[in-house]
Amino acid sequence: MKKHFVLSLFLTILFFKSTLAQFNLYTYYEGIYDDNIFNTSEKVSDFINSISFGTAYNIESEFNNVQLYYEGNLNYFQTTTSKSFDTHRIGLVETHLFSIDDNPLNAGVNYSFRNNEDEYKVYDFDQISAYVNYRHSIGESNFMLPGYIFNRNSYNNFTLFSHNEHRLFITWISNFETQTSLTLNAEYLFKDYFEKYDYENYLNEASLLKFRVNIGQSIGDLTGLNGYIIYQANLSDGSRYLVSDSLIYYEEEIFNDIYSYDGIETGLGFKHYFNENIELNLEAKYLIRNYSSLPAADRNGAELDYLREDTQIGFGAGILFDLSGVINGLSFSAAWNYIKNKSNDYYYKYTNQMISFSLGYDL
Numbered sequence: 001m002k003k004h005f006v007l008s009l010f011l012t013i014l015f016f017k018s019t020l021a022q023f024n025l026y027t028y029y030e031g032i033y034d035d036n037i038f039n040t041s042e043k044v045s046d047f048i049n050s051i052s053f054g055t056a057y058n059i060e061s062e063f064n065n066v067q068l069y070y071e072g073n074l075n076y077f078q079t080t081t082s083k084s085f086d087t088h089r090i091g092l093v094e095t096h097l098f099s100i101d102d103n104p105l106n107a108g109v110n111y112s113f114r115n116n117e118d119e120y121k122v123y124d125f126d127q128i129s130a131y132v133n134y135r136h137s138i139g140e141s142n143f144m145l146p147g148y149i150f151n152r153n154s155y156n157n158f159t160l161f162s163h164n165e166h167r168l169f170i171t172w173i174s175n176f177e178t179q180t181s182l183t184l185n186a187e188y189l190f191k192d193y194f195e196k197y198d199y200e201n202y203l204n205e206a207s208l209l210k211f212r213v214n215i216g217q218s219i220g221d222l223t224g225l226n227g228y229i230i231y232q233a234n235l236s237d238g239s240r241y242l243v244s245d246s247l248i249y250y251e252e253e254i255f256n257d258i259y260s261y262d263g264i265e266t267g268l269g270f271k272h273y274f275n276e277n278i279e280l281n282l283e284a285k286y287l288i289r290n291y292s293s294l295p296a297a298d299r300n301g302a303e304l305d306y307l308r309e310d311t312q313i314g315f316g317a318g319i320l321f322d323l324s325g326v327i328n329g330l331s332f333s334a335a336w337n338y339i340k341n342k343s344n345d346y347y348y349k350y351t352n353q354m355i356s357f358s359l360g361y362d363l
Contacts, residue, residue, distance in 0.1 A: 022060065027053040030358035037080065039341070041349050046083075049076045065095045082118035091129075107132040122157040123254075145171040161240060161251055165191040179218035186211050191259065193240065201238040201293065206259040209233045222273040230265040232258075239293035248303075252294045263289040277322040285314045296345040310348060314339045329362045 030050040036043045056069035071089045091110025097103060113126035133147030149167040169187040176182075190207040197204065209232070216226040236259065240251040252260035267285035274280065289310040295303040318335035339352040 022058040024056040026362040028360040032356040034354045036352040046077045046079045063097045067093050085116045087114045105134045125155045128152040141175040143173040160195050163191045163193045181216040183214040203238045203240045206236040208259050224271045226269045232263045234262050234292045261289040261291045279320040281318045283316045287312045299346045308345045310343045312341045331360045333358050
């Protein structure tokens with residue numbers, strides 16, 4: 001009873017605390033044709049209906065904003081229906097300004113979970129996340145953004161992969177009179193597994209370093225270019241895996257674990273506004289991933305005596321229409337994406353093409 005009373009009191013305070021309170025609502029529908037839903041050499045195509053929806057309640061003052069929000073997403077696969085799933089997140093975030101319209105401190109906490117269908121229920125998970133970051137102005141055109149993120153990731157059916165994750169990052173942003181922007185980012189990630197095992201080359205913790213450089217250039221009032229490069233270094237030796245019926249299932253393959261490889265990625269982007277209501281986006285990327293402890297496999301699934309290495313190219317194009325002139329808050333978009341992945345592992349030699357369209361309403 002006490003917990004229910006405290007929650008009711010908290011919501012009542014949120015509702016009556018300020019006449020400046022604001023309520024937001026959004027919903028989006030996206031239809032996606034994906035010709036390789038598993039991203040493997042065994043191509044399986046499907047059409048996915050995705051519905052996103054959310055709401056937020058804001059309490060604003062001159063130097064402070066508090067937001068209580070909910071986000072939900074439903075994904076229905078028309079052919080492989082067992083792959084359908086839904087996700088939910090509820091959170092609280094506070095933004096405090098140390099000066100008028102400047103130097104914001106953001107802190108928040110949220111809880112999210114994912115529900116899968118049928119045999120994919122083994123992938124159900126829930127997460128508790130907390131974060132804090134602070135953007136500090138240095139002069140009129142430079143900013144520094146340090147921050148910390150904590151994630152507690154729990155897999156009910158894969159408990160040996162459940163872990164706590166810590167992320168420390170710092171970002172530097174500079175804007176120049178030439179309409180050029182430079183962003184430098186460094187991030188350290190560390191995860192600590194709940195369950196500990198004393199096996200050779202079996203990880204109880206993992207860590208990595210990631211660095212990113214991004215350059216943006218405005219070309220007139222309606223066009224912009226950007227390029228980026230990301231370098232990632234895995235600091236851990238060994239892997240985490242599950243043995244079942246004489247088969248080995250590596251965490252890298254089950255969850256596409258980002259801690260499992262060294263890699264580099266680079267890309268280019270182009271954006272153009274035909275007018276204030278129509279936006280065109282083009283992109284291209286190239287990446288290399290060298291896995292630290294994941295053996296490559298042949299056509300029959302037998303492990304080879306060398307580690308998996310991937311290279312990937314990708315292209316994308318999208319167009320966005322702001323339809324607020326018809327209905328306030330309405331938008332429509334369409335996109336095309338293509339990926340070609342080369343690998344010394346037969347299972348991961350694949351191409352993937354996605355065509356999508358979406359209709360959104362944000363109030």
